[in-house]
Amino acid sequence: MKRSDKPFHRPTDADDLELHPLVRQQLALEEAWRCLQCADPPCQKGCPASVPVKLFIRQLRNKDFRGAAVTIRLANPFGGSCGRVCAQAEQCQHDCTRASIDRPIDIAMLQRFACDHELSAGAVLPHVLPATGKRVAVIGAGPAGLSAAAELARLGHAVEVFEKASRPGGLLDGGIPPQRLPRQVVEHEVEAVRSAGVVIHTGRKIGSVAELRPRFDGVVVAVGLCRPRRLGIKGEDADGVYQALEFLDASARGEPPELGGRVLV
Ligand code: SF4
Numbered sequence: 001m002k003r004s005d006k007p008f009h010r011p012t013d014a015d016d017l018e019l020h021p022l023v024r025q026q027l028a029l030e031e032a033w034r035c036l037q038c039a040d041p042p043c044q045k046g047c048p049a050s051v052p053v054k055l056f057i058r059q060l061r062n063k064d065f066r067g068a069a070v071t072i073r074l075a076n077p078f079g080g081s082c083g084r085v086c087a088q089a090e091q092c093q094h095d096c097t098r099a100s101i102d103r104p105i106d107i108a109m110l111q112r113f114a115c116d117h118e119l120s121a122g123a124v125l126p127h128v129l130p131a132t133g134k135r136v137a138v139i140g141a142g143p144a145g146l147s148a149a150a151e152l153a154r155l156g157h158a159v160e161v162f163e164k165a166s167r168p169g170g171l172l173d174g175g176i177p178p179q180r181l182p183r184q185v186v187e188h189e190v191e192a193v194r195s196a197g198v199v200i201h202t203g204r205k206i207g208s209v210a211e212l213r214p215r216f217d218g219v220v221v222a223v224g225l226c227r228p229r230r231l232g233i234k235g236e237d238a239d240g241v242y243q244a245l246e247f248l249d250a251s252a253r254g255e256p257p258e259l260g261g262r263v264l265v
Helices: 021-034 053-061 065-075 079-085 107-116 143-154 183-195 244-252
Strands: 135-139 158-163 199-202 218-221
Touching (some): 021 107, 053 065, 053 107, 065 107, 079 107, 079 183, 107 183, 135 143, 143 158, 143 218, 183 199
Parallel strands (some): 135 218
């Protein structure tokens, strides 16, 4: 069996927000100390957000939990959310060197622990540079738009985000069930973006970039992929047929469509 073919085992339940903080901390520290601190860590090459995995794990080992969270958020403002919904078994954890000894490091759990550690203290995006006097508009308050906004704000620009929905978060807010991604985690990470000085306007549909151009030096368009890819088959518009995003969004709002006793997915 190739190393990468080994089944992935989740070693702990430390992602449970209900777990006592000290128990969760102990589980995270034990996992962090399993890390080999590789000289050329393959875990970092597997992270699409380029999170410095080795560094934040070392900070956790030193009980610098705040520092670990800052390290993650500098690369990815939605580290706590991604620690729950990324396909880590296929990404950072896939080629973890520790797998050749027993099992890969549960990087996702450690990332969740570091980011959630701020839940009570309040997240602050670090290192805001001096104001540049430039104004930037971002269309779309999903993860891409808010990540762009956070990065622009940290570079010293004045940033405003325009979101047509009534709440920010995009797919993180309405496309992922709360049992997989607790809303308090998303809200906390959106607040961290706000803490960098980003102004978020909700319920504001922008008709064209030209509408914003006179007031802003730059515009970022991050409107996401909110239209489902349709199959183009007969009956897909019939009553009782729902697109996945439409169903998940309604469920997230507490208004799931009425389903019969038998469901085909
Ligand atoms: S590859 Fe695994 S063991 Fe090596 S630094 Fe990354 S997490 Fe630690």
